[in-house]
Amino acid sequence: MISPASAHEPAATPDDSLRPGLPGRLSAEAIGTFFVVVAGLGVPLFTLPQSNPLSAALAAGLAVTAAMLAFGYLSGGHFNPAVTAGHAIAGRIRLADAAAYVGAQLAGALLGAVALFGILRTVPNIADTRTAFDTVAAGFGENSVIQVPLAGVLLLEVLGTALLVAVFLGTTSARNPSRLAAPFAVGLTTAVLLQFGQAPGNIPFNPARATASALFSSPDVLGQLWLFWVAPLVGAALAGLVYRGFAVSQAAGPAAAAGAAATAAADPEEVLLAEAGDEPGADAGMRTAAAPAPSAAPAPAGRTTGEDEARDFFDKRGQ
Secondary structure, eight states: OOOOOOTTSOOOOOOGGGSOOHHHHHHHHHHHHHHHHHHHHHHHHSSOGGGOSSOHHHHHHHHHHHHHHHHHHHHOSOOSHHHHHHHHHHTSSOHHHHHHHHHHHHHHHHHHHHHHHHHHHTOTTOSOHHHHHHTTSOOOGGGSTTOOOHHHHHHHHHHHHHHHHHHHHHHTOTTOTTGGGHHHHHHHHHHHHHHHHHHHHOOOSOHHHHHHHHTTSOHHHHTTTTHHHHHHHHHHHHHHHHHHHHHHHHTSSHHHHHHHHHHHHHOTTTBSSOOTTSOTTOSOSSSOBOOOOTTSOOOOTHHHHOOSHHHHHHHHHHO
């Protein structure tokens, strides 16, 4: 982790090797999602409840934190289609890049599920791997531990995903002074939400993880997968719109814009760990980039007016 530069030292030149192209970012998303799925599903699959010192929810949260610390500086550390959707609606990632991110996340999640399936096939006491995956797959009604109906699981998934995406967007914002702790905040939030959603239906708050477990589960579980795509995307949209509203209100007045520019000039690491998929200079939180010097040319119009592809798309829809 790079320490803040001294105020008396010139801003460091950004290391272009830390900001790979789209293929590199997609690889980071796939690998990170692979790890998140293997840990999130593997811990409850291969541990004995009576002798397990670490809960499955906490293990999954720690995996998210570790993945963000390891790969977040490359891709932004989403590892979740809902988080990527929230970024797209908030205008923090191009729509085309967001679609590619989701594809990479699904690929990583499926590879993780295949790896777990292969391990399960070697265990002699497990005759039916579908039954094993049923224990960790998301579901409602008869597939819920406490028989929570569709409406209840839907509301929990929407609420939990909205909170998760809001925490991600807020803690990774370049204007957040505590953004260095973003991986820990997101990981702990994930752990708390997974513990909260375990009994109602193994709610994952992550469509990629839900897909990975459902594809190797019983047909009735796979038939309920649609809910764990629709609900988290709705929650992500709500969080993205709220974040977008806050961002617009902060940039509305000249004084706010001047204050933001002063803050950027004072901080040589304006976007520490910022998302590599954002527009140049856009608000983000998972990549290392140097701030422009005070004498540099003015920031492009997209920085204050939001004239990037994602923002244009949603702004035009609202007109």
